[in-house]
Amino acid sequence: MAELDPLERARMLPSGARFYRCALQVNPFEYLKRHNKTGTFTDEATYNQAIIAACREHDIEVIAVTDHYRVRTSEGLRLAAQQAGLAVFPGFEAVTKDGVHLLCLFNPDRSAEQLERLLGDCGVHDDDQESPIGDFDALELLERAHSKWQGICVAAHVASEGGLLRTLKGQARIQAWKSSDLQACSLPGPVDDAPAELRPILQNKDRQHRRSHPITVINAQDANSPDDLAQPSSSCWIKMSQVSVEGLRQAFLDPESRIRLATDPIPEGHIELAAIAWEGGFLDGQGIHFNENLNVLIGGRGTGKSTILESIRYVLGLTPLGDEARRAHEGIVRGVLRSGTKISLLVCTHSPARCEYRIERTVPNPALVRNEAGDLLDVAPAEIVPRVEVYGQHEIAELTKSPEKLTRLLDRFAQRDPDLPPRKAELARKLEGSRTKINDLRKDIQAVDDRLARLPGLEETLRRFQQAGLEERLQERSTLVREERVVTGADERLSPFREPLDLLRRELPIDLTFLSPRALDDLPGQTILADLRPVFEQLNAEMQAAATKIEEALNTATDGISRTRSRWEERQQAVLAAYEKILRELQKAHVDGEEFIRLRRQIEDLRPLAERRKSLVRDLDELEHHRRGLLAEWEDLLATQFRELERAAKRVSRKLTRHVRVQVAFAGNREPLYVLLREEVGGRLAEAIETLHKPDVLSLKALAEAWREGAGALIERYAIPRSAAERLVAAPVETVMHVEELELRTTTRIELNVAAEGQEPVWRVLDDLSTGQKATAVLLLLLLESDAPLLIDQPEDDLDNRFVTEGVVPKMKEEKRRRQFIFSTHNANIPVLGDAELILGLRATGEAGQGYAEIPTEYMGSIDGKPVRDLVEELLEGGEAAFQMRRMKYGF
Incomplete structure (x- = not known):
């Protein structure tokens, strides 16, 4: 049998958490019979098949079967659904002695016998009662389900009859609502559609009911028929790497990242790095199936985290921005990847239609691009997946030293007229041609x-x-x-x-x-x-x-x-x-x-x-x-280009309000003028250049006019020393025309708010910030508005944890639905608080030059998987004992 292609092997690997459409309150046929709701269904098998068919039709992959204090009645639907490929949470709907309806859900591998014993704990021993009531009140049942039964509870139809917020009053409601054992409740729609008198509680704005961690709202209304499953109120999307109680718990802890209601917008498709595989070198035989959202590489030093990111940079043919980053990249390619190593990268684009491309590069040869049929294309990787950004260790800090690169960074946010670049190139060509002809x-x-x-x-x-x-x-x-x-x-x-x-x-x-x-x-x-x-x-x-x-x-x-x-x-x-x-x-x-x-x-x-x-x-x-007309058009085009950047700066400042402010200066970079004067005029011009550097605004058109009028005009209007002015006037006429054609690029001024959260803003310009603060400001810009992947090697480098948790992580979580992130880190805040969809644990044997790295399959997943969670705890927290000791020392 032919050996499987390395990229195909990589695509078979776990890719972490993804959204499952879940209907968590599906009633079995016996429930319908007891309540005379069977409709057209005469037997359980027909009903079960209809429910399964409706699930498939509406892309529902996970259900919970929850009869009222019954388990056996759900087994037929549970088994049929599992055999059809659906994941099923077994459980029941409990009615507490104070009248609250709670959905009690358990891991898919829990048996009916185990769950029936739990019904006995609740004091329910007789299936003859239509709707039995248990022995526990809401608070007691919540605590028992979480601590003793290893299950999870959802407050069912919370704002309707039998719902917690309708049934309980006063302190009983406050205590039950604020219980740490309750993490989710069900509504038929979004919170904004909830009854007005209950909405402040659900929005966590009511003072008496306010929780440190708000209750998560899901859509999980009763589904009694296939038609019910078509209703938006019956299901929602929950992100998990494994369908489990822990997956639900993690989702309820982080709804912004892991819950999507039917009324929430569907994330648009974006450019993805889908999979990568290596043949040869330090990562020989390894592969990764990337998640479309946040991917985090963890592992000790020398395990290959940087090698993975630099491999992607290499196969895409991206050039590091700084000298230090370039040397580090070349060192990894030469010494770790090594000559002869083949890197294969699968990329996916969604515009105008979904397409996959295979990019292959063998060190030290150029990259090859193939389409889905395997045909070789005469295109560069950057043409297939444009705007991908890769930053190595400390490269962001290096980026802050270049005003021109900062402006290029801001350019990502400008809503550009697509006709502007070709017009600009054509106009520059015409101006050069007019200068030559004249x-x-x-x-x-x-x-x-x-x-x-x-x-x-x-x-x-x-x-x-x-x-x-x-x-x-x-x-x-x-x-x-x-x-x-x-x-x-x-x-x-x-x-x-x-x-x-x-x-x-x-x-x-x-x-x-x-x-x-x-x-x-x-x-x-x-x-x-x-x-x-x-x-x-x-x-x-x-x-x-x-x-x-x-x-x-x-x-x-x-x-x-x-x-x-x-x-x-x-x-x-x-x-x-x-x-x-x-x-x-x-x-x-x-x-x-x-x-x-x-x-x-x-x-x-x-x-x-x-x-x-x-x-x-x-x-x-x-x-x-004609040239005067071209120059007027050139000036207008440059002004248009600036206004686009100015609008981008304002938009970025609004999006990063209280964190970062961005301003731009028209024609702020005068270095091209100084270079031209040194090359085409020559002589002692230091004083003249210094003089031209002083005005806040410099018009090249006005400078050229004064130049043509003579030395006196240059001296009078710009205070240029006489000897330098006479040298300028003696220069060829062509030099003046060349000055008129220059593009003095826009410069960018970035300010960071260094005040603590909740305090009055204290703004500091980039030049006055520490290396870490500079990197924070730029990192916040990098995280914004793009549909192309962003890869950073240890983004926490040079940053303190306050900036990571208050600025970087929230922005990362907001943007990750719209773009793909691939980070390596030693900081637990990024994969844990950032809720990484895919965490990859690396380990290595030997040194990078002689040994090899591996990514065990059990260490590919999200925080809701125990092996991955244990690895994060060990590598990034120093183990449970160290974490608990720090917690006790802090007094938490």
Whole structure:
């Protein structure tokens, strides 16, 4: 048999806690018979199958069968449901002697015989009574169920008849409600829909009934028929790693994380790292089936926690942000993963539809991406799973040292116009192009000016020749120079038409492959699209004809020019013969007639340059006008970009109110300007740069205008030293244009409230905080608003526990339904108070260079599993004895 693929093996591993839809008050057929509610059902088997079918239809995976002080009557439904693959909590609905209805639930493996003995404890020995009443009052039954029976109680229909809040009054109600043995109650809907007089109690706002830990509300109304199971009031979602009483207890302790009512919003799908497997290296043969929410790696030092996170960073091709983080990452890849190790990562995306991709990377080769069919894709991992963030040990603290990286962090929260980045890139390209064109035009104008500067001297020399009478004697030869210019110009006038014709010839005939039957074969609209082919065939024919006609016209013109040139060359020969005769006569008189003709030719060549200069100046004016429009658009785009960041900063500040405040400064990072000045101007500019650093706001447009006006304007408006101002003004004009195109990035100012919970806020800017406080502020930002996974190696590093428990953990719990977290930690607050859905316990044999790591299956789960809970207690709390000693020393 073929060996199972490592990733497939990984997907078979436990992935921790997940939501189960639970109906915890399903009544058996015997209950319906006693109360005349059987409806259309005539026998238990039919009823049981109908209930099971309804559970499947409505994705109910867990039920509790709770007859009134009866167990045997529930066994038929219990066994049928279990055989159908449903999990079943056995139990009963108790009616205490003070009239309170309580659901008593027990582990799925408890037998009917064991539970019947508990009924005897309650004083119920006779099944003949329709609704027996037990010997215990509510307080006594709650204590006994929890402490002696290893069960758990839910206050049934708490706001209705028989419910605890309706039945009990005064101190009896207060004591029962505040009992530590009661953790959950049932309502048909959310608390907001509860009766007004009871709502403050349920919201834990009533002073007399206030509890240190509020009662959890679930939906678990009586289900007496399949139709009842379709009602939102009969079931809710409970998160557990194992269907057990401990799973319920953990859920009731942490409803924010583990309970979802029918009226609560369904979490949207997000990018997930689904599974990972290693072949070779320190983690050879290991695999992980990640949870979609909070995953926490625990283990002693050297057990491979950092290696797992850096493996994910490596396979995704993500670059560490800081030098220290980069060195640590490279060290793990080189020394722990080692050359030849293959890492396989399964990722899942949900937009626009759910898709899985397999990313493989063998050290030291590039990553490969495959689709669900196994086909190799020509894409990078970051294109499949964008925005994944991985931070190694102390990397967050390193991040706080870079204002630019902090702004990039804030950029995650900006609601960006998707058209803005391509517009920005295109605009930057146009500005650069306009600068190049303007610079080239200025050079052309300067070259023309340099040549035209010779014209006055040449004309003066010509005037002296004319005074000597040479103009008249050489008149015809002189005009021949001008005629030659006309003949040459005729050929030049055809050149602008020949180049486009050549280009047109290269593009013809038009390639119609995109309209071939094969290209359109699998398109639903192929019959419509096929009508394009005759359109392009006609265009092809007409363009061919037009090209031929243009070519014929050019050839005709060329022939005409050639005939004219031939006739003119005959005249030229006659004039030159006469000219040679005159030259010989002039030589006898010691006069250089040839120099006169050369002079005339030079002047005739230069005179058209004046018109050429006018044309160049017009072109320059147009380019500069166009550039001013581009610059206005550029400034508007940068302002739009800033406003998006500004709105993001305000939104983040609102979300982290009383913890973190964020402000942004427009064009706050002036370093690109200083770099440009040093590179393109040079010299002593330290004082000028220091001066430009002082204003709170610096406009590059205003700086460029002052620059063009001259040194005086720079000195007056910016207090730049004269020597530096003169050096700037002497720089090439291109430098000023380059300054106008710069993007001075927005800078981010982060403040942290360092006051204790409940005290007046004390805000401190990031630069004035300790390393740990800086890391806290940034970590709170990292936890916010994203649908991409966040991976952090020991996020508690540099943090004190107060910030972890008051700031980080609550925000983590709030966000984990919307995104995936993978953390490694030595701090119990993160997996326990953060209620990690998947805790992974690692252990190692030998050192990372020679040994190996393993993740035992029994250490893959949530806190509701005993092996995992014991491991957390041992590794993170130091064992029960140490925990109890600390508790006693604190006086808790």
